[in-house]
Amino acid sequence: MRCRKVRYYLSAYCNDEINGNVKISIDEHLSGCADCRKEEGVYRSLVLVKPVLSDMKVSIDFNNNLLNRIANERFKETRTKAFFPNKPPKLIWSKAIPVVVTACLIFVLGIMYIPSGELDVTSKITSNRSALDDSYLTVQPTNNPNMTIRMNNDWSFEQVLARTERINQITKNMTPAGSFSSSGTQLAGIKRNVQAPYDVNYFRYRPVIRIYGTPQPNPVKEGLGDY
């Protein structure tokens, strides 16, 4: 083996990384070559490199600093987990983009193909006016819930007057003046001798629910009256 080849292998040889025939050849060469032995001595001195290059040490409080930092990281992690216990789903754009595009297409096509009349809400309401509630046309006297007059097309004052007269007659027969006294369990009273049908106070007391307690015989007043 020549010097050049031996020197190529020399560093590996000095670090015991060569075995077999190559090692035997180098051994034979070194026994007879002073220059290569000198080289070998230099390579063997490179073992000094290891202790020299192993002298760097971390600072004394390295462990404390590190553990403090990890404790801070863990605290942050815990706090974040308390606010966000479940990891929010990650948006995958490759899946989201087709969905968004399809939704936009459906929206645009829908606008294009819907007849224009369907969207005209005002005209629809106007055309179906008769179907709507016309209760706003009803006039209700504030003092008389019974006197409900519907403002129909065939409304006439005579009809209303006749109806009122009928009610007046019926109520006059049913509740004659003086049929109820202030005594007893009468909850609502009726003014005596009220005959005028247009007296608001008269009509105000018509829809009365009377609740009686135990009937008390009143021989004086019972049986007396117009009927």
Add this chain to the structure above:
Amino acid sequence: MAKETEKDLDFKIMRSIQKGDMVAFNSMVDRYKDRLMNVIGRMLSSVEEAEDIVQETFVRVYQHRQSFNFEHCFSTWIYTIALNLARNELRKRKKFKHYDITEMNGNEIELAVEMKLPSRLPEAIKSAVSTLPDKYKIAFILRDVQELPYEEVAKILSVPLGTVKSRVNRARMMLREKLQPKLESYNALSKSTLLPVSIL
């Protein structure tokens, strides 16, 4: 066999760390902090920055402890994390160039004088190693200083085994060229007397 024991011990500690044992984590830090410091410190040539990188490495190890794969060596994993962080730091440095204030005063000649090898052997070795190109320097430190097997160095650096062997050999040859006069004189002295390296 000793390496197997180291590996088994790493796995045992790592299993404890995965269960949340902070004492085990502390012992792992003690095992690796100086080794990492010696590698990263040579790469960055700044003790403070190297220490920050080592700390960040252990934080990453803790954060991703559950994702550790027991099919691989722990040392491979932690060295890979540390070297990646150091590479990122070096990349940042390239983006933002830092100018030394001494360069602004026109002291180029003095700086050139300082760049010569120091007279004492330990400083000469450190200086020679620092002038090696990064890829040779890392391979050399991992193999010859940290004494990792070639296969593990290849995994850490993500390069083929032959490339690692070549880089280590090239680094040794470069160092031999730089340190030859110093080492020859050391050899000559050490034949007659047994002197410690530090006083040479």
